[in-house]
Amino acid sequence: MQDAKEIVTVRDVRKRFGETVALDGLTVTIRPGEVHAIVGENGSGKSTLAKILSGVLNADSGEVKVLGETPLDPIQARKIGVATIFQEVLVADNLTIVDNLFAGTDTLWRRGRSPADARRQSREMLLRFTGLDLDPDMPVRNLPLSVRQWIVIARALLCNPKVLILDESSAALDLEATAKLHVEIRKLRDAGCCIVIVTHRIAELIRITDRATVLRDGKTVGELVGKEITEANLLALMSPKRSLQEIRPETRNPARIAAGETALSGSRIGVRVGAAPFDFTLRSGEILGVTGLDGQGQSHFLRVAAGILPPFSGRIAAAEGGAERPISSLAEASDHGIVYVSGDRAREGIFPNLSIFENFAIALYRSCFGQFGWIRNGPVDALYQKERQRLAIRAGRASNRITSLSGGNQQKVLIARALAAEPKVIVLDDPARGVDLQTKRDLYIQLKAFTAGGGAVIYLSSEIEEFFDFADRVMVFRNGSLFRTLSGTEIAEHALLAAMFGHTDDIEPLVSKLEEAS
Known part of the structure; x- marks a missing residue:
């Protein structure tokens, strides 16, 4: 029987997907009025x-109780x-904001509110x-990813849930938006x-x-409470043989970067109307970080740098x-x-209807044509096995659909596909x-x-912690333009946060204010 102090009880639960064991005797209990994190690789x-x-x-087996009942289907x-916000941003692109927000709340014969009230509440x-x-x-x-994520979050909150499950729901949100979610x-x-x-997002867990x-x-290996929830403690439980230094390897080598040749450059780049133009240079051997609050032009800049979108003004050139x-x-x-x-x-x-192998290989087939136009799968398969091992991709058969993989392993396949193309940038x-x-x-x-082999990287992240001891320089965007570039020891939390909010100096009060808000 479920304990009166527990709202969710999971005991000795097992779940398999073919040969893959997803849950192997998992046990966890969750209480009302608490924020409970589920953490793991x-x-x-x-x-x-x-x-x-x-x-x-x-x-497949075991006990699952939510408020005394076993949920057998989403309805x-x-x-x-129970309201759930899943990892993928689940919206119907061709429907309106209001239709997406209230999807599933009305039946064929009954509406919970008038159309006017629904529009007002949506706005x-x-x-x-x-x-x-x-x-x-x-x-x-046509809405940005972060706004679409808010639509999904709002849709869950409209249900007035007793149990709210957020599966990586803040992954598409920047620092300021995450504070609002908190x-x-x-x-x-x-x-x-x-x-x-x-x-x-470890910083999110701690706060x-x-x-x-x-x-x-698939098993419970430990539980942390209150101040025990630290990055070091979480990592020790998740991966007991690994240290924080292994997670964040030291990469900076200013002398090597300064000696590198120009790989990509931009002159008088404008990414939107009215934004100040700026120049940038990416050197061989460099990891160039890019960040900013949501909607400040950094995502548009990345697409310009990759040739996906033309710049509003100026030009991009490869060396x-x-x-x-x-x-x-x-x-x-x-x-x-x-x-x-x-x-x-x-x-x-990803191409969700294609296999893991096809998703990896789709950009490589052009270089693998044999006689009479036949595709030679041998070289592609060798590349797949090499990249799978190099990136430690956890996957079953290569012929399985890519959607059979966890989100992180799907992303590894995409990165493996990029590395296998032997790019310069x-x-x-x-x-x-x-x-x-x-x-x-x-x-x-x-x-x-x-x-280290001479390649160059432009790396946008919504988590500023990723840049510590990793990026050689970081470009901070604000108001559609480059606001500040930090390098070396300047790449620290206070300096990055200050630049994101329009300040050129490190300001401790700003950090405290954000922590209080979140």
């Missing part, structure tokens, strides 16, 4: 647990009082969350709601979590044979050795969004090796 079973609690999946889970919620006065009848397809989470917690958070359960290989080669299209960027990896893998990265748009510490470590090591 990619493939440890976190998202599987979230789907079982949401009724999307059923356990029943919703009636019990008010998104204004509160995003600061934008958006037309509720606007289709969501305010909403605390309001729900204080009202007695049970909040379950699945996240790899907001009351308890944390750590999973490894080749001592000459500058203008880049004005994705094809030209590819011809000059520039590859792009999106952080929005569901929309811009890799442009990464928040590649570690929603992936665990070990996956980040694997990525850092591979990018370090890539730049």
Whole structure:
């Protein structure tokens, strides 16, 4: 029987997907009025647990109770009082904001509110969350990823849930937006709601979590409470043989970077109307970080650098044979050795109906044509096996659909695809969004090796912690333009936060204010 002090009880739960064991005797309990984090490496079973609690999946064996009932499908889970925000941003692109917000709340015969009330509530919620006065009848397809994420969050909050499950729901949000989400989470917690958070953003866990359960290989390996929830303690439980220094390998070598040749440059670049133009240079052997609050132009800049979008003004050029080669299209960027990896893998990265191997190989087939136009799979398969081992991709058969992999391993496949193309420049748009510490470590090591061999990297991240001891320089964007570039020892939390909020000096009060808000 479920303890009266527990709102969620999971005991000895097992779940398999063919040969893959996702949960192997998992046990966890969650209490009302607490924020409970589920932590572990990619493939440890976190998202599987979230789907079982949401009724999307059923356990093979064991006990699952939410408010005394076992959720067997999403409709029943919703009636019990469970609302889930999954890792992928689940919106219907061609529907309006208001239709996406209230999807599933109305039936064929009954509406919970009038159309006018629904539009008003939609406008008010998104204004509160995003600061934008958006037309509720606007289709969501052209909205930024962060706004689409807020629509998904708002849709869950509209249900007045008793149990709220957030599976990497802040991964698409910047620092300021995450602080707003934390305010909403605390309001729900204080009202007695049970909040379950699945996240790899360690700073987020430390600030907001009351308890944390750590999973490894589908099992519970430990629990931390209150001040015990630290990066070192979490890492020790998740990966007991690894240290923080292994996760964040030292990469800076100013002398080597300064001696590097120009790999990519931009002159008088403008990324939107009215924004100040700026210059930039990326050198061989360099990891150039890019950050800023959401919507400040940094994502647009990355797409310009990768040839996906033309600049509003100015020009991008690759260095080749001592000459500058203008880049004005994705094809030209590819011809000059520039590859792009999106952080929005569901929309811009994977082909969900294709296999793991096909997703890896799709950009490589052009170089593997044999006689009479036949594709030679042998060389591609050898590359796949090499990159799979190098990036420690946890996968079953290569013929399985890529959606059979965890989100972190899907992202590894995309990065492996980029590295296998032997590029000169890799442009990464928040590649570690929603992936665990070990996956980040694997990525850092591979990018370090890539730049040591003369390659160059542009790396956008919404988590400023990623740049510490990793990036050689960091470009901070504000108001659609480059605001400040930091290098070496300047790359520290206070300096980055200050620049993101428009200050040129490190300011301790700003950090304290943000921590209080979150």
